[in-house]
Structures are given as C-alpha cells and as structure tokens.
Amino acid sequence: MTRKHMLVLGMMSGTSADGIDVALARISGAPPNLNAKLLGHTSVKFPVALRKEILRVAEQHPITAGALSQLNFCLGELFANAALVACRKFRVSPRRISLIGSHGQTIFHQGEPANFLGRPTASTLQIGEPATIAARTGITTIGDFRPADIALGGQGAPLVPYVDYLLYRHKKFGRVSLNLGGIANITVLPRAAEPQQVLAFDTGPANMLVDALVSHFTHGRLRFDKNASLASRGRILPALLDDLLRDAYLRIAPPKSTGREYYGHVYLKKLFIVGRRYRAKPNDLIRAATIFTALSVVDALNRFVTPKTKIHQLIVSGGGAHNPLILAQLSAALPGIEVLPSSRLGIPEDAKEAFAFALLAYETFHQRPSNLPSATGARGPVILGKISYAPPR
C-alpha cells in the first residue's frame, strides 16, 4: 500500500541562536496541490556555553578547523536530541516519521561573491551534522539546503519564499509575509502571483539589535526584551531614529541579504556612538532599536514594494511577532495594510520557519526544486539539500 501522506519534522535555528525550533507536519500531494498541516511545534534551548560559542563563531571570531568540526558534530547531537524531545512531546514514535528537514545553524553567509585569494567566491555554512541526526533518530535527514542555490549563482537565501508562495498566495489579496527572526525578511506575493513574480529579501535587522542591547545593558541577565517592557520605558528620540534610518543597507536594491556580519557587534558599536550623540539612556536606545526594526521594514515596503504592487495584508511570524511595540509601529506606519500575526492564518509565529523546512525537505525528497530564482537570483530552479539516509533497521 502506498502511503498518502508523510510525517515530516522541520528543524531550524536562526541567527538569534536562541535554540532549535521543531515543527511536525503532515504533508501530501504536490504543488500546486500540496497539502501541509502543522501537527505540533516546540522549541529546545541551547546550553548557555554553546550559544555563546555559536554567537562568537558567527561573528567571525577565530576558530580552528578542529574546533569547527567538533562544533558541527556536537550541534548535530543537539539537533538529533531536539527531534527526539519533540517526538516525545507530540507522542509520535520516531519510527512513524519519514523525514527530517534540518536547516542547521548558519555560522557564515556570503551570498554575493567576494574576493577570496583573488577569486570571486560566494559561500554559506550551516552546521549541525545531518548524518548525526539521521543516525541518532533513525530518520532520513535532509540538510544543507543553501549551497545548491549558491552553486547556481544565487544568494542561497531566502529559501522560505517558496513555502510562502505555497501557503499564502491569494487570488484577491496582495500579501507580504514578514519573518522577524534575528534578521527581518519579507516575501512579496502580488495578487494571484506567478512564481517568477515573487520578490523576497532581507529588509534589515529584526531582534538581533534589541537582543544585543538588552544582553549588554543587563550584563547577560536578560537575553531579550520580553513584550517590549524595557523599550516601553524608554523615551522616543526622533533625531536618533532619523540617524539610524540613514543606514546604508536600507538603500541597496533587492535582491539582498544580510546577517550578523553587518548587524552584529560592529553595528552595535555604531549604535553606542549614535546613542551617546543623542544622550540616550539604555532604555531609550532599546526603544530606538525596536522602532528602527519596524521602520526598516516599512522603509523597504515603501521604497521597493508598494510603488509597484498593491498590498492588502502583512503576515508576521518569528519571535519578533511577539513584540507589541514592533507590531503597533508596523500597523501605525502602514495605513491601508492589515497587519496579522501568522497564527491568524493557522501557523503559530514560532513554528513558521521550522514548518517551512519540513516542506522544503518534502520537496527535495520528491526531487522537486524549491528555490525561487526570482528571490535568490539563481540562474534557475534547483533541488535543494543533501540527504543523509537513516541506517537500515
């Protein structure tokens, strides 16, 4: 008997490196008639020392090849453990799960070719060894989704737009899907869009700046600004905000992607300098970074999207969707656009990206391409990822 559907786990750790999000999906069919239902989601935190090391490495501090290799396998164990923890929580035996899609942890991403030993080179590195995940869970695991797109001249990012297209494309509404992870990225889906009309790019920072400020000012006691409670106590300093909005990244035309390389510790230093210039207190600066996050998204929409495309709805996911100040600011600055948390359309804010990698793995398993060249800049469609098979039972 052929099974009609597959149970697939998707796993993701984003640039915030706050932990591993796991989503369980039941998927059947093929695009355009692909059915995907989210059955459950959970999140497993990284041990503190490991998170520190990930952030250190992702900020391009030196690491030996040996330590990097160890980190890759050690993270593989943690991803495998997260998958097993999730199975227990969902009360599903791992034996019933056909496939895992694991994004891994990005520690380097250079989507645009840059000079390396005299050669223009683009590259990307996600770690969390898929072979370890397959061996420990007994579930065939697809990982390393990004390199195939880079190899075909693309930026290797963003990959979620393919899933946004499947989930959110609407006959009557122009929609933008916004994910607020460490970095903010949007997928623009014009009304009744064809795949080649989908535009997607990173708009700038999301939680990365606020997280870094909060952790700095509280000496690591707090990791993020829960429900914007610190930012809400800060003053609004319009001149400081204007200064931030002159950010060079915002002016670059899409396709474009960014990360910790730009909005990491180097940018944080710049924030402190700007903060001093306007005599900002810690909470003032946290407020400015929070509002800047929302306004950099608004800036991207006004500059590159709404002049050409009518947008009715903005669907927000990622941890930043829980920040009330960001959501309020988005609504206020985007009259005529309905701002909706993704849970309103059935996908919890914290499950969206992990769910997406379950779908991407399902597509790869069926040997279908799942990059969108219009989003990544690749020369054409390509099947993403590498397969680590489960050991025979």
Ligand SMILES: Nc1ncnc2c1ncn2[C@@H]1O[C@H](COP(=O)(O)OP(=O)(O)O)[C@@H](O)[C@H]1O
């Ligand atoms: N209740 C909340 N209030 C404010 N911010 C939140 C809340 N919950 C999560 N966040 C933010 O979301 C971030 C995690 O978002 P996530 O989508 O996991 O990002 P990434 O994909 O980069 O890992 C946290 O670091 C925090 O800044």
Ligand SMILES: [Mg+2]
């Ligand atoms: Mg996360």
